[in-house]
Amino acid sequence: MSNSPADSALVRAARGLEVPRTPVWFMRQAGRSLPEYRKIRQGVAMLESCRRPELVTEITLQPVRRHGVDAAILFSDIVVPLAAAGIDLDIVPGTGPVVAEPIRTAAAVEALRPLDATDVSYVAESVRLLLPELGATPLIGFAGAPFTLASYLIEGGPSRTYLKTKAMMYGDPQLWHTLCSRLADITLTFLRVQIDAGVSAVQLFDSWAGALSEADYREYVMPHSTRVLSGLADAGVPRIHFGVGTGVLLEAMGEAGADVVGVDWRTPLDRAVSVVGPERSLQGNLDPAILFAPWEVVERETRRVLAQGRAARGHIFNLGHGVMPETDPDVLTRLVELVHSV
Ligand SMILES: Cc1c2[nH]c(c1CCC(=O)O)Cc1[nH]c(c(CCC(=O)O)c1C)Cc1[nH]c(c(CCC(=O)O)c1C)Cc1[nH]c(c(C)c1CCC(=O)O)C2
16 A cells, blocks of 8 residues: 555545545645745746746645655646636735736637647646656645636636626626636646646635535536536546535535545534535545644644544545645644644
8 A cells, every 4th residue: 555646545535445544735735834935936926936847846845845745736826727728817926816807708708718738738747747756645636616717717816705706607697607618628628637647636626616605506616617527537536626615515516526525624524424425535624723723722623623534434634725824834744743643
């Protein structure tokens, strides 16, 4: 066991197979809290750094070396395939993705072109450079799900209310579905490029789907996420599906075609099992803010998460959302040791 990424604890837990110990990695482990990341990124814009395979390789490896996590996640961003498909956008430090000309009309949706694998050849090249460096440690590829991508394109940037997104969704469902269908195609191509290059698992981030009711999620979003996830059913790698504040959506997000459902800190894992069912594994779900509490609290809460995770077919330990930039990296390292020791 564990001498190849395809037989790693992460992949085995994702498939519900027996593991020697619970695998652990952290969403947004690359970048953010690491001083060695800040140093190497100096003077290089975020999107530009994603297009340099040597830089991507180094940043992806940093948290693996430092923390001994059980998986690497490719250093990239959910908007990389959108930029590669010709959308004029930037990632503004401290803000996030900003789109120069938000997509709000039929003409703008029509102008969104498909992604070609050659548009993101630097991503495939990065994966190829990483595999020999990683050895038996699996590499997770990822993409943004249609709803979350649509929200950036329609709002033009981050949003609290998703008013413009919902205005299109409710006001012009046909246009909404056309847009999401094109985004599903882009996402599928982007994930296939990563799988063909050799990643061992993929995560579909629908980070902001928690803004929706279950009924609206099922009607407006699920068909498109299902097309992405079911389109990868024969790809041979486990599919993780995650969003924030998705307590009422967990059942549907599993049904969309996930092998693993990612859960944020609001829903206890044992309760998540009862809605997701015995056919899927779970990933999560320590509150990233708990890492700022005294170690006794971190330890107690970690043991609770691990105990609740035992109810699942398989459990991949993670935070309930991404690492906060202010997190002390030493706490993350200690947390990995704790998870491995339980
Ligand atoms: C919604 C979303 C985005 N990007 C991503 C999501 C889904 C995950 C989630 O829910 O948090 C996913 C993402 N973005 C990035 C990664 C690389 C791997 C990793 O961090 O471990 C991953 C997996 C790099 C990044 N993406 C971004 C940075 C910071 C850029 C910088 O330092 O200049 C990094 C390292 C920028 C970005 N990109 C995005 C936001 C909201 C931001 C700004 C907030 C922030 O600083 O994190 C969009």
